[in-house]
Amino acid sequence: MARVRQLHVNGKDFQIDVDGERSLLSVLRDDLDLTGSKYGCGEGQCGACTVLVDGVPIHSCLATVGGILRRKVTTIEGLEMDGRLHPLQEAFLKTNAFQCGYCTSGMIMSGVALLQKKPNPSEEEIVAGMKGNICRCGAYQRIVAAIKEGAKALQQGVK
């Protein structure tokens, strides 16, 4: 099996030596200790494992590390800049958009990707853009509010 020896995550190069067939999620979590991305289903249904690869959201449970190569991976741990939260992280805090928090990092990553594509999404666009993410605690209404709030903050350039 082809080995993978390097992974570019959150602006850093990591030297690794893993079977290329392993899922990106398991390498992030088990080898790099980046445990913010979660396992919820392993079949691309829940979005808890969402990370960005070259800015595009993917289910890291279904991606193999061999398929990532030199592409840039961003996880929830990479959103904070110099101790400052991303505006969407702030918005989740402000709106209390979580209960157990297990879906939160996936929600935020999907939300960040959505806002990159649609800086000012309508309610319908948020619902359509987020429907691949499950929150079993049912905080959907608050997550929609958080994304609207995050959009506003990003547009005003407020941090």
Added chain:
Amino acid sequence: MNTPETSPISLEPERYELHAAPLYHFDLGRREFFKVLGCGVVVLFLIDAVMAQESGGGRRGGRGGQRPAEISAWLHIGEDGAVTVFTGKVEVGQNIRTSLTQAVAEELRVSVDSIRMVMADTQLTPFDAGTFGSRTTPDMGTQLHKVAAAAREALMDLAAEFLKVDRTSLVLAEGRISGKAATETVTFGQLTKGQKLLKSVSDKSAATPVDEWKVAGTSMPKVNGREFVTGKHKYTSDITRPGMIPGRILRPPSFGATLKSIDTKAAEAMLGVTVVHDGEFVGLTAPNTLVADRAVEAIHAEWTTKPQISSAELFDSLKKNAKASPERAGSAEAGTVADHKLQQTYTVAYIAHTPLEPRAAVAEWKDDKLTVWTGTQRPFGVRGDLAQAFGIPEERVHVIVPDTGSGYGGKHTGEAAIEAARLAKAAGKPVKLVWTREEEFTWAYFRPAGVIDVTSSVSNDGTITGWEFHNYNSGGSAIRSPYDVPNQKTEFHSTSAPLRSGSYRGLAATANHFAREVHMDELARVVKMDPLAFRLKNLKDPRLRAVLEAAAKAFGWGTSKAPDGHGFGIAGGTEKGGYVATCVEVSADRKTGSVKVLRAVTAFECGAVVNPDHLKNQIEGAMVMGLGGALFEAIRFENGRITNPRLSGYRVPRFPDAPAIEVVLVNRKDLPSAGAGEAPIIGIAPAIGNAICDATGIRLRSLPMVPDGLKEG
């Protein structure tokens, strides 16, 4: 499979997964307290055994006889003035870490971020039967108020002595106590230095009255919220230990299957794989999860299976196998004076909790001592299970529950903990076991399925004259009608059921309210009355009336008719000290079969409100969760196998399913606070069913109501 064990603890009958609490005695002496915690002030809450039993919170004790008072929580103020609170309760997303912190902050007049809450750690926190039954707020919340109030009083005494001033002249604010003069000020740390002051309080002790609350009762954000939005919080599945390796279990092909033969050679030949075969237990450890998966596939096992019933035969079988009824109330003369009689049957499918974080455990053995991190709602129960499984005393087992990726009543047991510990023992290394979603859907327990028969009678003026209600298998919670019915007969029938069942948010209150509140709607139609007016005509309970009226008002009930293709529905009820009423608007299309819940209003009253925004969050969540069970969630099974054990086959609510939700809180400061994690789930299913009928005339009497879309009835 789901025969409840009899226990001296008063637990609701349908908590089948619970057996008795362990026989453990946690008796830290005074000296040990200060040895463990350091000098300072310690206040204990003593709960007497009788009370512990009444609240379902006691541990199993000898029959009769005097039992010592139990400690349920303690608080320590260290020499540095740091406040640490110890409670055996578990945070599973219900936000008690925050609300309990607020209780302490309120009494001690310190900021919430200066309080550390140590929760659910069997070595550090006092015994706790478990976090369930919506008991945290009424029990632990109240106790911590009292503990912290006593700590405050002790500090005031110390301050008066320290400053040599009259105690009544002292003011407490922001972690310091001050007298009238600017020089008369002292910090908590100065007062606790070198102290070994141990106090205890009980239920009779005083706390700040609810209308004087300044911190408790406010919408404070989650105390550790930042940990969650940054992905830093370590759930069980995120914990790592030096040398830790992953584990995997070989599962039987069907329930009750037993091993006939097994060949593990191919698996064992894989680099770094250790196979453990101990009776019916087969599992392995591997260098990484991919190798673990491949190794499990490489095991050749043959099984002896036995034929079992399938979902299609479920409801017939439940009724056929019903045992003699243990729970009986009321007289049998349902409806002697009646203009109309109505008899209907309602059914409820098995559903799965589907917590987003599946069961997981990390186990580590060191010199015969076992430490396990696991997401369970019963840390002390799981400690007992581990001690029993490995034949070691409980003192050698340490269970730690990190704030967990939810439970909804589904994480009372410790399967993953035992499995991880068994593998770790064999591997000689710490092992992490994370159940796959498929395992979670198959080997956890389910909310019990049930059949409910209702026979009622009503007179032309809308007075209910008779009521007979039989619940087969799903449970007795909230089985009694809150309406004024002179001849009420309710009965719960246990029966032998095919799947392992257990607690679920709201227990059988959801099933019983679904049947009752849909039936009420049917009766209202029979007598051609507005469903709300019909309910109010037959209802005296002022608290239930108040929420029905509040929900109706916010919804605009009765002010207009639903537009074409839309329908309105209402339902209400009470459970565990919470009063709920829900109104919904649905759109339902008979042609395409599509049903969408457009908006939902819930009015909720649970005594004094502790944290309004978190309470709203809980209620919103319960409504969304209830909507899943109402419309499409159902576990399907065949011959001992779950046939839809994946999120692609088991539909849970997603963004497009969530209605616009409005929550109306009825705050009764004059009443003690009740928990709110469960009760708000009960109104949504019947309200939706009633709204679908209003829109289409189709009456749906089975949960889930539209798993394959709306069909002509």
